[in-house]
Amino acid sequence: MATDNIKNQNEDYELDTLTNERLIKDHDYDGIRELDNDLPPWWKWLFYISIAFAIVYLVRLFVFNADDLVQKAEYKAEMEGFEKSQPEKVAEANFEVVLLTDDASLANGMATWTKICAACHLVDGGGLVGPNMADNFWIHGNKVEDLYNIATQGVLEKGMLPYKDQLSNKERLEVVSYILVKLHGTTPATPKAPQGTEY
Numbered sequence: 001m002a003t004d005n006i007k008n009q010n011e012d013y014e015l016d017t018l019t020n021e022r023l024i025k026d027h028d029y030d031g032i033r034e035l036d037n038d039l040p041p042w043w044k045w046l047f048y049i050s051i052a053f054a055i056v057y058l059v060r061l062f063v064f065n066a067d068d069l070v071q072k073a074e075y076k077a078e079m080e081g082f083e084k085s086q087p088e089k090v091a092e093a094n095f096e097v098v099l100l101t102d103d104a105s106l107a108n109g110m111a112t113w114t115k116i117c118a119a120c121h122l123v124d125g126g127g128l129v130g131p132n133m134a135d136n137f138w139i140h141g142n143k144v145e146d147l148y149n150i151a152t153q154g155v156l157e158k159g160m161l162p163y164k165d166q167l168s169n170k171e172r173l174e175v176v177s178y179i180l181v182k183l184h185g186t187t188p189a190t191p192k193a194p195q196g197t198e199y
């Protein structure tokens with residue numbers, strides 16, 4: 001190790017008398033020394049500014065609860081914007097399957113029933129290819145959710161089609177509500193023999 005030209009100048013660093021460069025004490029790796037250069041001013045300023053920024057940020061966040069920094073408020077604002085821009089999507093996501101009994105919904109349900117479902121279940125719900133809807137026997141359950149799920153997913157291997165894409169959530173709910181409110185409990189002209197479990 002060439003130590004001849006290095007003098008102990010200071011408590012903190014050593015000086016290379018040939019090049020006049022400051023060297024960090026005790027940082028000697030097989031003769032390779034580390035320079036003790038000052039940090040560049042631009043770097044130091046960046047550091048000071050980031051400290052000042054952090055202080056301002058923390059005070060605004062925790063002391064003044066600044067709205068634009070609080071994540072919950074930010075999230076809420078984003079969601080409100082989304083709800084305004086895409087009302088149909090929000091309605092789909094919040095869709096609740098609850099039996100509809102109002103006249104308008106049942107009239108819409110009847111229209112869908114006559115147009116699409118009656119081909120297999122008959123207009124009066126007596127059943128043909130599909131089961132009788134008027135009796136107390138159900139293959140897949142008698143709750144509105146059960147009927148809604150069948151109208152949505154279908155039972156393809158038994159010949160019941162899925163209406164997920166053809167009918168909207170609302171239209172499917174209207175037609176199964178029509179089944180439960182208007183067809184169930186009636187006496188069809190040519191009732192199909194009961195299928196499934198009695199409820």
Ligand code: HEC
Pocket residue numbers: 112113116117118119120121129130131137138139140141146147148150151155158159160161163175176195196
């Ligand atoms: C192509 C004939 C066909 C059409 C059209 C059809 N269905 Fe069906 N449906 C069936 C068959 C077959 C079954 C019996 C499925 C089984 O055995 O699991 C069935 C069963 C059902 C069930 C379950 C009944 C039970 O006992 O659990 C519901 C609810 C139902 N259909 C509603 C509808 C609605 C609503 C429509 C119109 C949007 C419709 N179906 C149109 C053939 C059809």
